[in-house]
Amino acid sequence: MKPLKRLERYFSAIFTLGRIKGLAKDAQRDLQQVQPRVDHLEDLAAHLGQRADVVDRDLAAMQASLDARAAHLEDTDGRLHRLFEWTRRYESLAEDLVADYRREATILKRTGQSDSALLARMFSDLSRRLDATSQGQGAGVPDAAPAKVDLPNSDGFDLFKDSFYHRLENRYRGTLEEIARRLKVYLPDVEAAWLRTDRKPAMDIGCGRGEWLGLLRDHGIEGFGIDTNAVQIEEAKEAGLDVRLGDALQALADQPDASLSVITAHHLIEHLPFDAVAWITREAGRVLAPGGLLLFETPNTRNVLVGATTFHTDPTHLKPMPEQVMGILFETAGFDPIDIRGLNPHERFGEFLGKSDFNDELAFLMFGPQDLAILGTKPKDT
16 A cells, blocks of 8 residues: 555544544533433432322322211211110119119218219219210210301311321421320329229320320330321321221210220310310210329410410410319319329420529429320229
């Protein structure tokens, strides 16, 4: 091959190599520009997957709510039939009620007992039995909902409100772990009542996400919960807890006499009319076994910060339930002893209590216990 021809080929190869390198650089630059878009598409796909999981849970909660409503309609028909049967038997049952009252009064006079808790418990039981005879067994459960504007009956709107309240609790009440840590303070009282009653089950009214039931399970105490929030019930079921969707007042009315060791309601009573709270308290005296425990926890609005601000963060709160009211209510229902405790003070409580130039009473009012616990024991039979 002639030198000139060979030189021509060399130059051609060099130019071709240069073009290839240029193309490679252009391709690399294009790839760098495309990579952020690929990352964005991957993030979007992950987000869509998460949203699909949320939709699946909401659909499951809606189905559970529909199933519960269908069961409630069937139960209503059965209760109407039982009401008719009890009405026919009213006359003889009323006579038995009067005879029982006279017999109890005679025993008290003969034995010289003057224990006020025993008298209150007898009165509470007689008043409950009067309801049963005059209105039918299981009737007389008060409406837990306050008067409200009539809205269209809609399962979708109910599910919307359940989802709202679930988000509100998750945002402001605290994590599951944090709430469980606070609730540990009740374990000694609950375990003692559980042992006194031969390890009968516990019932949690308004169980929500199930923090308390999970704590009981971890300590070997069998318990079940009732709540009307389908979204929270599904979350608790995923944690393997025994939770049931339904009206807590009706569920309590359906429990047999002396069948439970503990009845608890954490931050529930402030959501209910007083009649419903009083009915739960009285009914607990029937359902608890002797030695059993009734436990309510509610915001302590004697704390000024709670009463003026945090109590109103929850739009479903109706009214405070102060210790004076709850103490008398437990006494009237026949619980003895009754223990009222202030819990969970503000994180700066100790700081202001220790200030020499800051009044102790003012420190309690501003930074003292933010929660109030009322514990009542059903006396042993005498």
